[in-house]
Amino acid sequence: MNSKEITTQISEAADSLNLRKWDYGASFSNDYSVQVDKGEAKQLKASQKQILTIRVWNQFNLVGITTTSDISETGIKKALKQANIASDFGNKNESTDFSPLAKDPIQQKKVSERSPVGIKKLLTLLREAEVKLIESHESIKSVPYNGLSESFFERVYANSDGAFRSYSKSQAALYLYARAEEKDKKPRSSGSVKLGYGVDDIDIESCIREASNKTISHLNYSSIKTDKYLICFSPESFLTIFNAFSSMFNARSILDGVSLSNRNSIGEKLSTEALNIFDDGLHEKNISSSPFDGEGTPTKRLCLINSGRIENFIHSESTARIFKTIPTGHAGLGSKVSVSPDWIVVEKSEENFDLNTSLDHSSYEGEFVYIEELNAIHAGVRASQGSFSLPFDGWLYKNGKKTSIESATVAGDIKHLLKNIVNIESNQNVTTSGISPHIWVDELSITGDA
């Protein structure tokens, strides 16, 4: 069945069950991936997957939901029946409706369609990449974590009010994590991830180079003394920590009492005036962009922080109605609709007079800690309390010389971190989760072994 046929099937089944109001979201995907181990194919994988989520509204306007991978006629009917039963337990305290924007035009990025290159080519490319990475330095002994994949999928949203939208796209991903070993030293590991619309769009050579450079650069390590340090966050690490606390801008989290913000936080000063942050799912560099969210609301660029102050929250249909605004295109599709950011863009605002522009990671000769990559986010972040304590890969810079840090954690409070930004470098870097320049923060605690 194609998406139009599924919509017709759901409509007819809903009619037969006397269900007048419904919507659904579905995705259909074909994925192919390979992993290698020292030149040999390790696991080759293909999957065909379909997921359908149906919501129905009962006579009391309460919503019930069911998710299934069975998109047969029987499966669809069963899903509608189960959703109808679940609607008896619908949330009486907070109503849900169709997004008022579910029929608005959507912006689709113009990306030419990629065709599958096939498992054999994936395998050949990954084998070559593994060999090149191992040969790039004598200390690199293996690439224990590696993979090359391509996915082709279609997403659909439709409702009983006549809204229907779908889009198809492809995406490919390459990850290479090398392991380097030297005598009498601990093994070191680092890597790189690259995305593209298709395998041929992935810059494999730069992935190999990055994985190799990062891994080798950590070979000569030293422990760091526990203390407070001036910190330079790489674009990747700043986006990681910002995303970990994105509940500050999440209307759902605010209503649930698990955000550091509250309903009156719009306009609150969070950071230096030099900071602007946007959520821009449709950004041309965002490979994973989607033109609409789970409720069918078009994706759009939204300013979250404007000159250091909270400018907007991200919304679903129901949170937008409660906040007396419009949905922002960040909703999922669930019994309780979740809200999440798409793709973060960090910029220096025009009000950047208070920044210390002498702080530049490529030229500053004073002492600072460079945080390349933050790890274990799920374990070390307390989003509802604002605190974090995270292991990281990075370097200690001192007198123009950099030394890899053996094993350490950085700890602090997100509001303190944002308020203590002392420089936002000019050049922005594109990462897999957004765009950001290097960000400098004064006085964060580092715990090391020394």
Add this chain to the structure above:
Amino acid sequence: MLSSQTKSNEIVFDSCNKDLLEEIIFYGIGLGADFVEIFIENTDNSSVLAEEDFITSVSPSFGRGAGIRIFKDKKDGFVSTNDLTKHGLMRSVSQAIEMLDITDNNKKEVFNGLSKHRDYSLSKKKWINEVPSINEISEKLLVSTKSLKKNNKIITRKGSYSRSLQEVIIASSDGTYASDIRLHQTVGLNVIASDAQYRSSGSRRFGSSGMPNEFRLWDHEKAANDVFESSMNMLYAEYVDAGQMPVVLANKFGGVIFHEACGHLLETTQIERGTTPFENKLNEKIAHESVTAIDEGISEGSFGSLSVDDEGMEPEKSVLIKDGILKKFISDRAGELRTGHKRTGSGRRQNYSFAAASRMRNTYIAKGDYSKEDLINSISDGLYCKSMGGGSVGATGQFNFAVEEGYLIKNGKLTNPVKGATLIGEAKEVMPKISMCGNDLELAPGFCGSISGSVNVTVGQPHIKVDSITVGGR
């Protein structure tokens, strides 16, 4: 119950699928595969969320799918599909054969048909009718969240329940033919407490496998008291000072550190990758002699228990470490093929869309001779980790774990609560420093995410003392 109603062109649960499964396996072997494995599942899940005094989410789901794995030499090709027709399954076999580039079909393995059906599901088919209804679950969750409302500092109260019922059929070219039904239920309570600039949270999760009545028996009042008390104790806690110090880790979920920091390194997938420091340490001392560690899938009702693993093998009790000596690795079919370590009934996967891998089940440090007080009394200046949060292990074995509820130990006594502590180390350095094990072993349920998805596990230990570990703080 197996019946004679065979439908030859599609897998039908509750029917005999032997002829169709054999046909598919013959097809794969005939095309030159060394080994063919079929895993088929049918799921019926539901979850309920109560927030404050309302049910805010009820989410049922159901589905079905198949995972087909083909081995050729030491390589494997895995294809998953929602199409359970004969045509769909044959197509998946062909796709896996093609992926592996199998063209040499002169060298054929022999398939002698499936062995006698091992049906572990016979006594479990009634479970679906015995689990609590959504109505019953909702009522109990609402009573639970009400129990959390003990003072006006509690600003958020949540209770959640989820139930998964998975029916599986496993068949492979070595004759394996098994069916099972797995039931898992979990229930959790969470609060956030707030007073002026102070904030804290508390949470506890409980879980069981194969016990439809378990949610009804859950002592929600005790759980609520525990969660409330934890959040209140931590509300005004100061940040811990970073440094090296001795720590006592509480029992139950304290075992998450052993699971993450050491257990994963004893899975054969880590040997395959060359990422475990214990690869060549079998029968060597890797831990303090006070440490004996076990991984098993047989404790009745425990969250990680199984009647049969996802490769059709009954789970065994594996003594991983005995008195500090490494005795065994956790192995699955691919692990046995690639590393030579015998399978332990540990081939597990989240669902049909993942190939099985060597995964832990109920993993714990065995009890020792000491009381909790003995451990604390032995420390003049250290940290007591009463409740652990999540953690992770890096690619080279470093781990870090958040301490959700911690107390300073001064002169052998518990003193002030402290927050923001993180335990940092490496398994091979920390294992020899576990010098005392308590006599109060307890297990706790959890979810473990790894190469074959998220699987239900149990972690556990008695109270243990680590002589020195890095504590991250402010």
